[in-house]
Every structure is written in C-alpha cells, then in structure tokens.
Amino acid sequence: MDDDLNAMSREQLTEEVKRLRAGIRRHRDASGHELCWHHPDLWALLPEPGSHVPTVPEWPQFMRGCVKYRESLDAQCPHAPRSQQEFGET
Template sequence: MDDDLQAFDCDAVIAEVKKLRAGIRQHRDSTMRGCIHYRQSLDNQAPDAPIHDKEFNG
C-alpha cells in the first residue's frame, strides 16, 4: 500500500506531509469542537486524565 513512498524524494515527502496535515486540520476544525470519535477514544483510553473545559480560540 505504501510502496509509492519509496520513489518520493525529500521534497515530495515534505509536500505529502503538508497535504496530509492540512487534511487533518480541516477535519479537526470542521466541527469547531474537534472530532467526537477522537475525543471519545481519548476518554476511553485515559478516563482519569485531567480535562480542559475551556474553548480554544486559536
């Protein structure tokens, strides 16, 4: 599945990473409160972790 990566030079890898990061940010920001499934996963994996209950205005 990832065999195409072997042919990438450094510039192509950087471009691909930037494209993927932009996609991740777009998905993350699409609901303004983050991905619900991601949040639930964190809650399940670390139920005793401290909770930050303030909105992020970044």
C-alpha cells in the same frame, strides 16, 4: 500499500506531509454541528481510491450514539465553549 512513498524524493515527501497535515487540521478544527458529519475529504487524502460506504445504524441506535458522543465531549472537553446555534444556522 504505501510503496509509493519509496519512490518519492525528499521534496515530494515534504509536500505530501504538508498536504496530509492540512487535511488533518481541517478535520481537527471542525466545530459545532460539523463534528457529527461524515468526512470523506479526510479519507480522500489517501492515495488508494476510496469506495467505502459506511454502515449506518438505524435511527434509535444512531441517536444513542450521538448522545454518547456528546457526553464524551463533556467529559473530555469540559471547558469548551458552548453554542445555542441550531443546525443550518450561519
């Protein structure tokens, strides 16, 4: 799957690492409502074409998952700043 790396020069590998790090940082630095969004740009960093279509839970299960995710942020990041910003507000 990653055989393409074997053919890359040191300089090409360095550029690839920088490109991947930039993508990971964009994902890591997501904040606010962006935390909940589908991130195909991150998957697009892989060399193989992506045609993955996610399985989407029905609304009740999805909303329970959102609540669990938000609770996990309270547990894992209890001192993170909080926002009153509504979705779509700039």
